[in-house]
Amino acid sequence: MAVGDLQMPVMQPVQGVRIGIAESYIRYQNRRDLVVFELAEGSTTAAVFTQNSFCAAPVLVAREHLGLNSPRYLVINTGNANAGTGPQGLKNANASCEALAALTQTQSNQILPFSTGVIGEQLPIDRLVAGLPAALKALDENAWTEAAHGIMTTDTLPKGASEILMLNGDTYTITGISKGAGMIRPNMATMLSFVATDAPIARDVLQTLLTNAVNQSFNRITIDGDTSTNDACVLVATGKAGGDVLSSVTDNRYSDFEAAFNRVFLRLAQLIVRDGEGATKFMTVRVEGGANTQECCDVAYRVAHSPLIKTAFFASDPNWGRIVCAIGNAGVNSLDVSNVQVFLDDVQIVKDGGANPEYTEAAGAAVMAQPEIGIRISLGRGEAVDTVWTCDFSYDYVKINADYRS
């Protein structure tokens, strides 16, 4: 199931970025499981990676290469995460870079590798390498939609966002794709996202824009609380659209870029939740009135991770007791519960820490019948606000994740 609008937009090409997709039989026949991004010379690239200690071999290699050189190619395979694969896994990740470098007359540290799929099995590197020429031959500026398909594993739908930004007479495109949240095979969900713009942006500014955007998007979604071993998010700026390089956060164009990137990343992140495993509800958990952002996040995540709340939402049950229980468990120091208010959209269910006497079951049921629901919690102890997006917990979640490896 997928919740709400997941339609792919018109995916505007980004000057300086070409994408080639091929079949390399990593795990399945008849699946385009290999995607190569070619980045024009002079592009700047920023990336963020999983915080999991057990991070996958390609994550280790990509992180290292990014520190050594300017990336010219991204190589992404599905069907195998190359995680938990030890020294051989590292060798394979490096071998994919070396093979692509040889084919493109670049250096292998100009290649960033990414993998997603089954973990704990060695990457069939020969098959991946054998697929590279076909992917290079297919390179095309107008292949973003195909790329969104090409990085899917058990996602039910491709995920993309695209935006055109006009600034001081220059026209810039921002286009990106993401994948994640399907897990019919018993692997970890792996989240990947690749976003590019043809705007000229200095590397450090690009990293700042990426970090800010990710903190408000991918770092604010949760399906089951398990951070994967392979998460990676890459932002490329090719500069091919021309104009002055955005080289400082004090540039007067910075805030417009920031807003545009934030919109694109938020859309890509929310698409993952909407396509969450077994999801039937899309929930926005907004916590306001916190003493600081951290406690707003702590409360929001506690609510978003509670199996009791997620199953209640699956059942369309406005069970405020479970919500206040989760708030009470979030570790907020000296929380005065008599200041806590809880709303489902505009329906107040908890007033001053207890049942709202004006609440009616009919009003609650009307909100809960919707596929998209806002949970708004006011802590009444400050001005901080933060938001987390999540989905409910259904029979299909258990089904998808209890399916035995076939």
Add this chain to the structure above:
Amino acid sequence: MAVGDLQMPVMQPVQGVRIGIAESYIRYQNRRDLVVFELAEGSTTAAVFTQNSFCAAPVLVAREHLGLNSPRYLVINTGNANAGTGPQGLKNANASCEALAALTQTQSNQILPFSTGVIGEQLPIDRLVAGLPAALKALDENAWTEAAHGIMTTDTLPKGASEILMLNGDTYTITGISKGAGMIRPNMATMLSFVATDAPIARDVLQTLLTNAVNQSFNRITIDGDTSTNDACVLVATGKAGGDVLSSVTDNRYSDFEAAFNRVFLRLAQLIVRDGEGATKFMTVRVEGGANTQECCDVAYRVAHSPLIKTAFFASDPNWGRIVCAIGNAGVNSLDVSNVQVFLDDVQIVKDGGANPEYTEAAGAAVMAQPEIGIRISLGRGEAVDTVWTCDFSYDYVKINADYRS
């Protein structure tokens, strides 16, 4: 479903403790939903309560009374948790104490009230008070098994433990009951446990014994990670069996008492997991080789709370990728994953952070077919060890918790 041995033992009476059970129609007809414990004069009582900020009215009252006086009665109702009930809830909790005090010629601060059941609804205090005379009339030393039934809500079985301890020629009994983990109605699971001994134990030593025992039992179990608003655990020592008062942890009998209490509490705690909502597997997550206890617990809880691992165990899938993913997410500082080993009982599935080359699917499948499974994780960075008990995550978990309030 319930996993493994949940049989009630012979529940030895504890001199100085009498128990009366009655029907007070708190929520249902024909259910013995009111339990009164009478504690002999001179008994010492220790208790621990939920850490949830939204703690229930009876928790607030019991905690206050325990600080003011020596308890002579415990009054426990099921069917209503008196949580999220505001000032009226506090009035009702106090009213139950006042009514029982008047009937027993005690002071109301010698009464500790406990409630479990639906949250967010006012306690029908008149019905509870009306049931007290019948409960008092029924007071009996041999009513522990009935009391285990009387505090059940949606538990599928009563839970008890009983042990006789001989020390320096004195014979002491330790008997206790617990409840929790059923949640067919959409409330929070509320865990309650009451344990008594006829040994003479000073109040501060009793509190130490209780805190130690709880830290190794109730504080090491998890079903869904949601700490309830009503959790409470009480340990009473009546002293009626005579002998010298245990007034210091340096007393040479202390370690024997400690071991006995730990056994009783661990059994009562594990019974809750065995009767966990929808449970089909009982899992012991032991983390060893940690630099300190905290990181062992962090890893064990991360594993025990992971919906991905819990659904894999439901499916009898030895999915080690999900386990290493959870270990990697536990926030252990500078974890060297190449030192991590993972065993399912005696079958090593992860060796030095990757797949164990000697592992066979047949060996893994044999362990996973068992209803009780040990997950043993070695972090290879120190001497600390800790253990958490949990259960799997089944369709029935979703069913139980998604059932609408009727």
